[in-house]
Each structure stands twice: as structure tokens, then as C-alpha cells.
Amino acid sequence: MAFLTIFLCLVFGTIGSCEVTKTNQWPNRSVIVQLFEWKWLDIAEECERFLGPKGYGGVQTSPASENLIIHLNDGQRPWYERYQVISYKLKTRSGDANDFLNMTTRCNRVGVRIYVDVVFNHMTGDHEANAGTAGSTANFSTFSYPAVPYKKKHFHHPVCDINNYDNATEVRDCQLVGLKDLNQTMPLVRQKIVEYLNKLINLGVAGFRVDAAKHMWPEDLKPIYDSLNNLNIQHGFDQNARPYIYQEVAHGGAVKPSDYKDIGDVTEFFVVSEMFNVFNGHKPLKNLKSWGSPSLGMLPSENALVFVDNHDTQRNTGGLNYKTARNYKVATAFLLAHSYGQPRIMSSYHFDRNDQGPPNDRNEDIQPPLINEDGSCEGGWVCEHRWPSIYKMVNFRNAVRDTKVENWWDNGNNQIAFSRGIKGFIVFNTEGKKLDRIFQTGLPSGKYCDIISGQRQGQICSGTTINVSNTGLASIKLSGIGDELHLAIHIGEEVGQMSRTVGLAQMVCERSRYSDLGRAKGLKRSQDFTEVLGGFESVFPIPN
Numbered sequence: 001m002a003f004l005t006i007f008l009c010l011v012f013g014t015i016g017s018c019e020v021t022k023t024n025q026w027p028n029r030s031v032i033v034q035l036f037e038w039k040w041l042d043i044a045e046e047c048e049r050f051l052g053p054k055g056y057g058g059v060q061t062s063p064a065s066e067n068l069i070i071h072l073n074d075g076q077r078p079w080y081e082r083y084q085v086i087s088y089k090l091k092t093r094s095g096d097a098n099d100f101l102n103m104t105t106r107c108n109r110v111g112v113r114i115y116v117d118v119v120f121n122h123m124t125g126d127h128e129a130n131a132g133t134a135g136s137t138a139n140f141s142t143f144s145y146p147a148v149p150y151k152k153k154h155f156h157h158p159v160c161d162i163n164n165y166d167n168a169t170e171v172r173d174c175q176l177v178g179l180k181d182l183n184q185t186m187p188l189v190r191q192k193i194v195e196y197l198n199k200l201i202n203l204g205v206a207g208f209r210v211d212a213a214k215h216m217w218p219e220d221l222k223p224i225y226d227s228l229n230n231l232n233i234q235h236g237f238d239q240n241a242r243p244y245i246y247q248e249v250a251h252g253g254a255v256k257p258s259d260y261k262d263i264g265d266v267t268e269f270f271v272v273s274e275m276f277n278v279f280n281g282h283k284p285l286k287n288l289k290s291w292g293s294p295s296l297g298m299l300p301s302e303n304a305l306v307f308v309d310n311h312d313t314q315r316n317t318g319g320l321n322y323k324t325a326r327n328y329k330v331a332t333a334f335l336l337a338h339s340y341g342q343p344r345i346m347s348s349y350h351f352d353r354n355d356q357g358p359p360n361d362r363n364e365d366i367q368p369p370l371i372n373e374d375g376s377c378e379g380g381w382v383c384e385h386r387w388p389s390i391y392k393m394v395n396f397r398n399a400v401r402d403t404k405v406e407n408w409w410d411n412g413n414n415q416i417a418f419s420r421g422i423k424g425f426i427v428f429n430t431e432g433k434k435l436d437r438i439f440q441t442g443l444p445s446g447k448y449c450d451i452i453s454g455q456r457q458g459q460i461c462s463g464t465t466i467n468v469s470n471t472g473l474a475s476i477k478l479s480g481i482g483d484e485l486h487l488a489i490h491i492g493e494e495v496g497q498m499s500r501t502v503g504l505a506q507m508v509c510e511r512s513r514y515s516d517l518g519r520a521k522g523l524k525r526s527q528d529f530t531e532v533l534g535g536f537e538s539v540f541p542i543p544n
Contacts, residue, residue, distance in 0.1 A: 022265075023244045023342060024206040024237055026111040029057030030401050031336065031394045032344040033385045036311050037062050037079060037358035040095035040103040042368045043114075047103075050375075052110030054391045055398050059107065060115045060209055060344060064090050064100060064200065066134040066147070068124045077364060078355040079311065083211060084124040084179065086132035087147035088196035093133060093358075093366050097203070104204030108235045113206035115244065120193045121212035122179035123150065143180055154189050156181045162215075165253030172255070176215050184220035194227045197243075201228060204235035207244030209267075209305075213260060214249040221247075222263045246305040246342070251297075261303040268304040268341060270297065272319045275308050279320065279331040285428055286410040292340035299341075306341030308332050314346065315354040322348050322382045329389045330428065330485045333452075336393040337418075337426045337488065339405050343397065345390060348382040392451040392488075399490040400424035407440045415480070419443070424490035429480035436477045441489070445470045447496050448489035461495045 023032075033056055035043055043059055051059065063082045066089040070081040082092065090097040104114050126140045136147035143152040160174040175181045182189050197208065213221065225245055231237035245264035249257040257266045274296075277283045292301050308331050314321035320328045335343055349358050359367045359380030370379035377383035384390055403421030410416040414431040419442035429435040445468050449456040454463015466489050468474045478487050 022242075023057065023113070024231060024241055025057035025113050028398045028401060029055055029111060030343065030397050031056055032058040032060055032115060032342070033347050034060040034310060034344055035347050035385075037082070037349060037366060038094065039366050039368065040099040044103040044106040047107035047110050047112040050386065051107075051112045055395050056112055056385070056391075058113035058115055058206060060117060062092070062094055063117050063119050063211070064092060064094070065119065065196065066091055066132045066136055068127060068138075069129060069131050069133060070127060071129065072355060077357045077360070079357050080355065081357075083119050085119050085122070086124055086138055086145060087134065087136040088192060088199075089132075089134040089136065089147065090199070091134035093364070101203050104235060108204055114204065115207045115209055115246075116200055116205050117209045117211055118197060118200075119211045120182065120184075120196070121215045122176060122181050124180060125178040140180075148192055150182070150189070150192070154183060154186050156183050165255075168254040171253060172215055172217050176212060181215070184216055184224070190224055190227070193224055197224075198229045201243060202232055204232055205243070206231065206237070207246070210245060210247040210264070213247035214255050218260050218263055221260075225263060257299055261299060265303050265305050265342060266299055268299050268306050269313075271306045271335070271341070272309060272313050275331040275335065276319050279327045279334075279430070280324075281430070285414045285416045285430060286412055288334065288416060289408055289410060291338055301340045304341035305344060306335060307344045307346065308335055309346050310344075311346070311348075314348065315351070321346070322384055326483060326485075328384075329387065329483075330430065332384075332390055333393045333426070333486050333488070334428065336390075336397045337420070337424070339403070339420065345385055347385040349380050350382055389452055392455070395492075396424055396426070396451060396488050396490050399492050407442050409439065420490075424488065425474075426486060426488040427476055427478055428486045429478040430485055431480050434477065434479050438473055438475050441468055441472050441474050443468045443472055443474075443489065443491070445472075446494045449493045449495050450487045450489055451493055452486055452488055453484070456493050456495055459495050465495060
């Protein structure tokens with residue numbers, strides 16, 4: 001089987017995607033989706049019915065640790081209560097430890113990894129209410145959190161608030177918006193954080209998003225990261241696989257994102273502001289030719305977690321979000337089409353107020369998304385990850401993985417195009433007038449289905465078909481009006497010929513990997529792999 005794996009990877013040019021990546025994702029998967037405020041069991045179901053089949057690589061969950069229950073003046077609970085920790089017990093509005101294990105098991109089975117948003121820079125602020133989602137209490141005035149247990153000595157003193165972001169010590173040792181700031185130099189604090197993260201690793205997670213990493217010292221974070229266990233092989237991870245860590249560090253002030261890149265990946269917030277500037281028309285698309293360049297002050301691609309928006313930025317001015325859907329879709333397409341960084345997309349719920357929590361019932365239980373026949377969501381959920389223009393670009397990203405941006409073209413303004421090696425080609429037109437020209441696509445000759453205007457159904461394309469010549473040339477028209485702002489073609493979406501090679505290579509890579517591991521927990525039968533990987537069982541049976 002190992003020989004067959006190497007042979008197919010070489011033949012199909014996918015040897016890079018047969019290697020284990022630091023994100024611990026399945027071969028030929030590369031995109032994380034933030035399912036903000038979803039319940040664990042709803043995530044499990046979404047992995048099976050949509051995320052796995054559509055090629056998503058992972059889910060970022062909301063925090064799993066017990067939080068303080070906060071009520072607003074109208075009686076509703078805000079989203080930010082999830083970031084006010086009262087203990088490291090695994091019980092929140094999203095579910096308990098059993099629900100969490102159910103989620104990781106089911107998602108890992110279909111190739112969707114789980115990354116948890118973890119909060120250990122701080123505990124709670126001061127509140128009149130004093131009850132956590134698992135029943136724990138605290139004494140705010142004495143800095144006492146007995147369910148951990150933390151006492152006053154485990155926090156930074158004297159107490160101060162962050163007012164000057166040009167003072168690195170103040171940023172890291174003072175309270176962020178009144179939240180009680182833990183001292184990560186203390187042995188017990190490190191011990192409890194490591195115990196919490198290792199508990200999640202044992203339950204099958206692939207990594208962590210570290211909230212408020214900017215407010216902790218890198219030299220305090222590194223020993224915590226180094227003390228973590230390897231990932232749990234019972235959930236299909238390779239022997240000695242390490243958790244993927246990406247850290248929330250915004251630009252501005254004395255603390256720089258680059259201060260953290262040697263201990264883990266870092267969220268690149270420059271992407272948020274620049275996507276807004278370019279796709280809202282404040283800057284021309286041609287500026288994106290240097291995207292990812294150090295000259296822009298951006299992190300190296302291998303250290304950057306990139307995104308158009310997250311739960312914070314979509315509630316502040318200066319960024320795109322689902323409410324500006326037309327521009328948001330095109331910006332997300334560029335993010336996924338370009339080779340820069342590890343992409344994460346946002347999946348939201350509708351909100352009118354910045355503090356508004358997720359859809360819930362009279363018992364304050366989070367309500368599940370309602371899925372329509374066309375695949376869209378109702379029940380107060382947006383589900384951007386289900387928008388066709390986004391999940392199709394996830395497929396594009398997977399298809400062109402490990403290739404470079406080549407064949408760049410622009411008209412000096414708001415029409416651009418580029419290829420991803422010999423695997424994909426994309427065109428953008430936000431100029432408001434028709435684009436009609438012959439492009440060098442870099443692709444092999446054939447007829448390709450534009451995944452934005454339609455989809456391939458068997459050997460027929462329901463949208464625009466692009467003919468690529470033997471020299472890689474193609475005539476492409478794009479109106480730039482309405483929603484017709486981009487066009488994308490890639491290998492695997494040819495019409496008039498079979499195009500299963502990429503999926504076949506991916507299937508063989510993954511089957512070999514699970515066989516070498518002695519199989520992941522719960523994947524014991526050939527039919528499990530058939531369901532997940534697409535039905536090549538009769539050709540390539542899984543070794544028993």
C-alpha cells in the first residue's frame with residue numbers, strides 16, 4: 001500500500017499533499033471554518049452532512065471552558081460571556097464533555113479537524129452575578145476561583161488596566177478591559193492551563209486558537225506549548241503529531257505579531273483591513289500583486305493565519321462581513337485563491353447589536369441552524385460556509401494546494417487574474433465594466449467548468465465553460481456587473497472527460513495513513529472509508 005501511495009502521489013503531482021501538515025488536516029484539505037457559538041452536537045452533524053463532503057479541513061469552536069453566566073439589561077446573554085472563564089470544566093452553552101467527545105469523534109471520522117478557541121490570559125471581570133455554566137462560583141474581590149483553584153497570588157499585581165499600548169509590560173501584565181489577568185510565570189497557573197489543554201487533546205482536538213496571546217509573554221507561552229501532549233492517535237492523528245497553535249495578536253503598539261511567530265502561527269489582522277480597503281473600492285485590486293510581501297509588513301506565509309473577518313472584527317467598523325455580502329464573497333474568494341497563509345472563514349449568526357448572543361430559546365439554550373432544501377440556513381444563522389461561492393472556493397483551494405501564484409495580470413486598476421501553478425486560474429473584475437481578453441491560464445488543455453457561475457454535473461457544466469488550448473490560453477469574459485465579479489476554474493472540474501485523479505490520490509494517501517496507524521478509533525470497517533472517501537473500495541480495498 002505504501003508503494004501505491006507514493007506512486008500515485010508522484011503520478012498525480014500530489015506528493016506534497018500526502019505529507020502530514022502542521023495543521024494535522026487530511027491530505028488536500030486546507031481551510032478552517034469558525035462555527036461561532038455552535039453547539040458541539042450541531043457541529044458534529046454539520047461535519048457529517050456538509051463540511052466533510054465539501055472538503056473543509058477543520059472547525060474552530062467557541063471556548064469549551066466553563067464561563068460566567070452574564071445577563072444584559074434585556075435579560076439576554078452576550079456572546080462575550082464565553083471569554084470570561086470561571087473554571088476549566090468542560091461545560092458551556094455548547095455542551096458538556098460527552099458532547100465534545102461526540103463532536104471530535106464524528107468530525108475526525110469524516111476528515112474535519114477540531115481547533116478550540118482557548119482562553120487563559122485571564123479569568124472573569126467583576127459582575128453582580130456569580131454562577132458559571134457548570135455551577136462554579138468565584139469571589140471576584142479576592143481573586144478567588146476555587147474550582148481551578150486560583151487565588152490572588154496567581155494573578156498580576158498590583159492591579160492595573162491597559163491604557164498605553166506602546167508599553168509592552170503594561171499590555172502583558174495589566175488587565176484587558178477589566179478581566180483579571182493571570183500570571184503565567186506561576187507554576188500552578190502553567191500546570192492548570194496545561195492540564196486543561198491536554199484534556200482537550202485527549203478528547204481528540206487538532207489544535208488551539210490562543211485568545212489574547214498578545215497580552216501574554218512569548219517566553220511564558222512557550223513552556224506551556226512545549227508541555228502539551230502529542231495528539232491522540234485514537235482519533236486518526238499521526239504518531240508524535242503536535243497540536244497546531246495559532247495565536248491572536250493584532251498589529252499596533254509595542255507588541256508585534258512577529259514576536260510570536262517562532263512559537264506558533266499568528267493571526268494576521270492586516271488581511272482584515274486590507275481586504276476591506278481593496279474590495280470596498282478604497283484601493284485598486286492591482287495592489288494585490290504584492291500580497292503577502294514582507295514589504296507590506298505582513299507575517300511570512302508559513303506563520304500567518306488569514307481571514308476576512310472574525311467574531312470581533314465583524315462587530316467593529318473597518319472590516320467586511322456577511323452584511324456586505326457582495327464584496328465579502330469576492331474578498332473571501334481572493335483569500336482562498338491566493339497562496340498566502342492558512343485560511344479561516346467565518347460562519348455567523350444574524351445580529352443587530354454588537355453584544356447580541358446566538359439564537360436561543362426561552363430556556364437560554366442555543367438553537368440549532370435550520371437547513372433549507374437549497375442548503376442555506378435559517379433560524380437566525382447566516383452560515384457563510386454554506387454559501388456556494390465560498391464552499392466552491394474551498395474546493396479550489398484544495399485543488400491548487402502547494403502551488404505558487406503565477407501568470408499574474410492586471411489592467412492597472414480593478415481587473416486582475418492569476419494562476420495557481422498548472423492547477424487553477426481565477427479572474428476578478430470589480431471595475432464595473434466588461435472584461436474580455438485572452439489569458440494565459442497555465443492549465444492543461446481541456447474544457448473547464450467555472451465553479452462560480454455553475455457546477456459540473458457529470459460531464460456537463462451548468463455555468464460558463466472555459467476552453468483552454470494546448471498552450472494554456474483561454475478567452476474569458478466577465479461583466480463586472482451585479483454578482484458577476486469573479487470566475488474560477490481548476491483541475492478536477494473538467495467537462496467532457498473523467499477528472500477523478502486528485503480525489504483518487506487523496507483517497508489512497510489517507511487510506512495508507514490510517515492503515516499505518518493501525519486505524520483510528522471507530523474506523524474499523526472498509527465501508528466507513530467508502531462513505532467518507534467516495535467509493536473506490538472495489539479498486540483499492542483497505543488492508544485489514
